[in-house]
Structure formats: C-alpha cells, structure tokens
Amino acid sequence: MDKELRLDKFLADMGKGTRSALKEAVRKGRVRVNGEVIKKADIKVRIPGDTVTLDGEEVAYAVMEYYMLNKPQGVVSATEDKKYPTVLDLIADKKRKDLFPVGRLDLDTEGLLLITNDGDLAHRLLSPKKHVDKVYYARCRGTVREGAAEEFARGIHLPDGLLCLPAELTVLSYDRIQDESEIRLRIREGKFHQVKRMMEAVGCPVFFLKRLSMGPLVLDENLKPGEYRPLTDTEREWLEQL
Secondary structure, X not given: XXXXXXXXXXXXXXXXXXXXXXXXXXXXXXXXXXXXXXXXXXXXXXXXXXXXEEOOEEOOOOOOOEEEEEEOOOOEOOOOOOOOOEHHHHOXXXXXXXXXXXXXXXXXXXXXXXXXXXXXXXXXHXXXXXXXXXXXEEEEEOOOOOOHHHHHHHOOEOOXXXXXXXXXXXXXXXXXXXXXXXXXXXXXXXXXXXXHHHHXXXXXXXXXXXXXXXXXXXOOOOOOOOOEEEOOHHHHXXXXXX
C-alpha cells in the first residue's frame, strides 16, 4: 500500500540515526530525494515511488522484515541486554530498528529463531490457542525410561504440577559408553524451560538443546550457528496461513 512519511522519519525507521541527527544531515545537504538535494527534513516521501539517498547511498524502505537465525549459544533472545550480546546484534544488514525475536531460546540453546517486526505474526506463532508445533533436538544424560514416549503422548505431569499438552518424543539413539541419549521432541506450547523440565522428569537431564522448527518454518541446514538469512517468499506465505 502506498504511503507517505516525513523524510527524517523515513531515515530514522531504517536505522540511519536519531531524528535530530538526521535533521542536521538534511540541513547539510547530505540527503537527496529523486536525485535532488533536500534541505527540509519535514518533506513527505512517497513509499513506494521516491528514491532516497544518504551520503550517496540509496536507503531502501522496508515496512516488514523477516529473518531466519540459527541462534548460537551465549547470545540472548532479547532486543537489548547489559551483560550478553543479543540476537539482534547478529543481524548485520537489518534495515529497521524495531525488530525483535519471536519467542525466546535460552542462553545455552541453539537453533531456529525468527527475527521480525511483524507483531501480528508473532502473536499467531506464540498464541496458546494456536498450538503451533515446535520441534527440538536434544542430547541428554542417561537412558530414556521405557514408557516415556507414551507419557508424553498423554500429557506428562511435571513434578512442579504443570500438566503439559500431549507431545511427541522420539529416541534417536543411546550411547552406552557415554550414557547419553539423543532425542527429538515435538511440543505444542512453550512454557519456561519446558523441554529441559520434561526430560528431567523422565530422568534424562538435557545438556545440549537445539530448536529445529517452529510451525511450518524449518531451520535451514546451511546456516551455521550465528548465521541468518531473509525468509523466502514461500516461507512467508506459509506463515501467513497460520
């Protein structure tokens, strides 16, 4: 949909500086609209239609942005943090300043994380009423007890009283020498530390956790921890159907 924005807001939305700093840049003749030097920051820019440059570089306006991130360990799922780097710090070529992670992964958890500024989509993905599936891969201490998959399928009661929704547990392997199990778990909710709490309840504490998918969105196997890419048109269409 066509819209108009003040020039300084257009540039600020794209993370090019504060409104006051951008007004000064305009006054100094560093900004052009359709090739013409503009000296007033309050002129209206047409989106789409007008071409805006700052210091000779075109500034493309993005209303919505969508990135798939393979979150690494040691990075927090937040927009800012005083102690740790955030997932937004990893998105080097973002255009907008209002991006946020959809949901969260623990500091020591890796895997799929959606970064966007689409609040409606985030609500649909996280709404308890939607029951959007999330699939995790985990490595755990010990062997998964017999009958655990059936318990999860019925909806396991955790020691703290939480009744989990039915979940799908698949034991991928067991290493007798290391006494470690590999599992895949599909859940339909996202309680605090839920995967870790569920596996702890069946005697298999998690020491490595990675999210593989969220609804129709599947982690790109070509993305190494810390790498990201924009969503494809097909992936966005999948998410719009939620």
